[in-house]
Amino acid sequence: MSYAPKNAETTAAHRVRPGDKRAVEDLLRAMLECEYRRHAATDAHVSALGGLGHEETLRTLGKAREAGLVRQDVQGWILTDTGRALAVRIMRAHRLTETDLARNSSVPAAEWHGRAHEAEHTLTADEVDALADTLGHPRFDPHGDPIPTREGGFPEPEGQPLLSWAEGREGVISHIEDEPPRLFARVAEQGIFAGMRFTRLPTGGGAGEGCALSIEGETVRLPAELAGLIRVRMPLTDEGLVPPEARRLSAVPHGRAAEVLTLLPGCIGAERSRLLDLGFVPGSRVERVLESPLHGPVAYRVRGTLIALRGTQAAQVLVRPLL
Amino acid sequence: MKESADEILREAHALQWQLPRNFNDRLTEAIYAESARIAERTVARQGESRRLLWQQRADRLITSPWTGFPIMALVFAAVLWLTIIGANVPSGLLADLLMGEIYPWLHDHAHAALPFWIAGLLVDGMYLATAWVVSVMLPPMMIFFPAFTLLEDLGYLPRVAFNLDRLFHRVGAHGKQALTMAMGYGCNAAGVIAARVIDSPRERLIAIVTNNFALCNGRWPTQILIATVFLGALAPAGLAGFVATGAVFAVAVLGFALTLLCSWVLSRTLLRGEASTFSLELPPYRPPNIWRTLYTSLIDRTLFVLWRAVVFALPAGAMIWTISNVHAGDQTLAHWAVQGLGPLGFFMGLNGIILLAYVIAIPANEIVIPSVLMLTVLIAVPGANEHGAGVLFDADAAAVHTLLTTAGWTTLTGVCLMLFSLCHNPCSTTLYTIYKETRSLKWTAVSAFMPTAIGFVLCALVAAVWRWVV
Known part of the structure; x- marks a missing residue:
């Protein structure tokens, strides 16, 4: 300081x-x-x-x-x-x-x-x-x-490179290097943002082939060049772990219902408030009821209204599927 | 004391980094979740299961990949067809009354009582233009606006936005642009204002700049009249209505395609950026209140738009009469202008009169057709003004056809006029609205010049190909 x-x-x-x-x-x-x-x-x-x-x-x-x-x-x-x-x-x-x-x-x-x-x-x-x-x-x-x-x-820097993180261990993404911008853009395209919880999955291949992560209910494979941009840290005590059955709302099949767990850290600013306003809050029951032609937005029934969301937005909502 | 205050501050600064990173978000989430829980406990809902079931069936039909788009096209074509067929008879009656009965009477009395130029300016200029605007515009608007308001009230339009979002997403725009387009079919100024529903400034600008490709009510009569006169007339009498509807529908679809194309180009050049988010409520279907719909669409839209058209028709009528009667050298001003614009008009498959009409009609698209017809009568068909003007001013398609073909129009002129009517600068009211909404001269200029440039190119291409083939 x-x-x-x-x-x-x-x-x-x-x-x-x-x-x-x-x-x-x-x-x-x-x-x-x-x-x-x-x-x-x-x-x-x-x-x-x-x-x-x-x-x-x-x-x-x-x-x-x-x-x-x-x-x-x-x-x-x-x-x-x-x-x-x-x-x-x-x-x-x-x-x-x-x-x-x-x-x-x-x-x-x-x-x-x-x-x-x-x-x-x-x-x-x-x-x-x-x-x-x-x-x-x-x-x-x-x-x-x-x-x-x-x-x-x-504060002092925290965390360690993702590639040195042990397989099977849970952690939180603490930093994504934004240089070079071309590689950073590819990480952002994968929907990976600082603050997301993950588990490093075991991979068969050697160390040079990058790594596989389960990030907030979704499995992502990262080549070594992208994984090298990411630093990770231990979860804080009150950050909790991702329940094993958790999925993204976008992955809920047609006609099925789910309960909202949280909105992901990549969803910020006005977009976040908008989703909260529409009723995508922890504990809400959400049902996928309507698909649009051409695989466009999907409409969900939430708190008695029908709300259409694009896939990228539905991927920002972490849910627990209901039977 | 000062020391300890500094220490406390230092301590606070050190501690702030130890809070969980998403602590603000979690706080808001907790507040929302708690209020939702309270609402759940205290608000009782009545069961609506039967209504929900048929609503779900309707939704599935309307948004299915197989039936969704055909239904959209059908609904849209049906509204157009109703407008074209339904407007014919009242348009003819109004024209008979305003131009067949009232105009000769006014003309005779005014010219008997007043000096030539005052009577000409008032009756042959201002009155005639206004009468034309009223008889051409009022009947289609009285059908078109209530029909669209009914669709809006039913809850159909948000489903259209839902169906089309993927297309808009692909071109880097927002699905709600479909809603602004629907408004634009009524009035582009209203469509530009409706773009406020789009949150992202980039996508809002795209919606504003491309709104002009939604044919507004001022251009529907042009499209309908020209389609009926030149394209409907090519088909056997029984099919004329369908051919005309099909032609107008094709122009509207071309407008939609141009909207997508321009949005795509804009979002890759001037308005680069990522597609933002899309969240749209699909309201439950409601039985529309027909009487209220008729009343509000008549008062709010029809009379409002008609009044605006009349306000712009009066000075335009005066101007048309003036330039057709004031001589410079051996010709009238209108002759000079039409001659000057003639070569450009020919190159675009149009003629000088049409281009001059578009200059006169910058304040309001509604007066394009009246201007074209009046200028044609005054300039291109010598003598028409003296003998039986009332007959020639009839809105009857056959009479208009005779008048225009006498003035040298062909099917190519009709087609190019329909295209140019789709692609030219928005009216001055819309431009002013764009300026007010964007606060930018640059975007106002882009909105004016982009469609005009496209119109020039499109018409010139069609004319060149047509002349080469035919």
Whole structure:
């Protein structure tokens, strides 16, 4: 946690020429990432994370040192308190913007990162605070990463890579890496979001073939390249386990009834309130009664009314089939 | 004291990360679940099992992959057919009264009492245009609007949205766009406002921009009249009604196809994004209250739309008369305009008069046909105005056919006019509504130019192929 004086941060930032602002800010954020993941920030590492060439990275690091934002020691580059405070502010802007895009827009998940990357350099501190206010001060972004508070606080990293998780063990997805965006989009397409409960299923093949998970009542196979983006943690005591008979509402066969257990974490913002408003609340009895032609939406009878949902939405409702 | 306050804050900040991650969601869920439980305990429901059974049967029939779409097409075609057949006789009677009886009387008296230009402006311009609008529009609207209101009251329209959602989903749009289209069949301005039911801004914009492809009431009379005059006339008398209905139905289906196509293009270019969510209540079927439906659709829609048409017909009539009577050089202004637009009109299978009518009719689509007919009488058929104007202003299909063929119209002109009537800029009221709803000049411009461009291309293609084949 860092509580750096704000004035020092602003004056230091002013010492950076406007032309170098973007590059310096990107570097600071890359270094914060290193610090968070406990890597040493060597030239090569920072250059890879910041997306700049080697020469350019060194030049920009020099500028940042002149401004008192970073310093160098034997292991590599280190953020000064002022530099860290600035980096945390940029990270906060980035993650709040992503949360806003996920909740309040139909921008595809693959584009969140790019857009947030633009916004983080242009949003003022007041605008970021206002955004946090309208979003209700969220603690985690859609990837499961903590959003720093206004004071700059955020917790230590948690969890471990999914591929190191033991087969047959239950856990919770704590983080999905959003770089590279192409792979992240494929994970999002599978309907996998941070906060989902899972059990790693035993697979016959070798370690290079990825893994199979039972995620909230649905079985998903992940190739190693996608599984590598996912970090997982132990379930908290009050998170409960997924009952073995649990299914997604979309998997309930025609004419059958089910009881709603919960709405999944991937269903956020207005979509979540809408489903709750319509009566998809824990304990509700839901019956699948009507199919539309061309395999479009399906209508469910819930609390005496007929509600049509698309398949992707019905997949956000975890249910227990009734006999 | 200050120290301990800081410590408490620090402690609170540290603790906030230890709450379960979905703690807010679980809190809301618990509140909803608790209120549902309370409602369950305290609200008694009366058994409706028998009604439910036939409702389920009806639902299965209406949404089945085999019968769902045919039923939709049948219902839609039946409404069109009723409108076309039912409107014929009252349209003829109204035209007889307003133009056969009243117009000559007004014409004679006005020209006897007033200077030439005042009498011409008032009677030959404003009165005649208004009389045309009333006799062409009133009867179809009095059938079409109540019929659609009945379908709405029955609960059929949400089922249409349910059936069509998959198609809209595929093109990146929202199933409720079917509802905005249904409104658009009445009036595009109303359809644009109805797009508020779509939550996602991206999909709402798609619904707004493409609403123009739902033929509005101002264009149904054009479609119906031209289909009857040019296409119905090709078939034996007994089948004329069906052929005309089929032609209008085909144009409406083309409009639906263009809606899907444009939605698809938009959601892959200007309005890129993911399909959002779709949740729609399918209300129980209710027996409609027929008298109330008739009353409200007459007052709210028919008279409202007719009034708007009349308000725009008056100045348009005055303008038509003026440009047809004010000379610049050796010709009237209308002649110059028609000549100037002529080549473009020919290229699109139309003529200069039609294009000029569309410029005059920007305020309201309703006055396209009256403008076309009046301009044709005044310009293309010399002498028609003097002898037996009342007969030529008859809404009777045979008389209109004679008038238009005398002016050089062919079946190609009719077909291209029907296509251009589907694909051209929305009327100024709709454009203003689009601006009010989107607050964006860009999207208003897209809504105006996209359909017009499509109309130009479509008509030019049809004309080229037609002339090559025939």
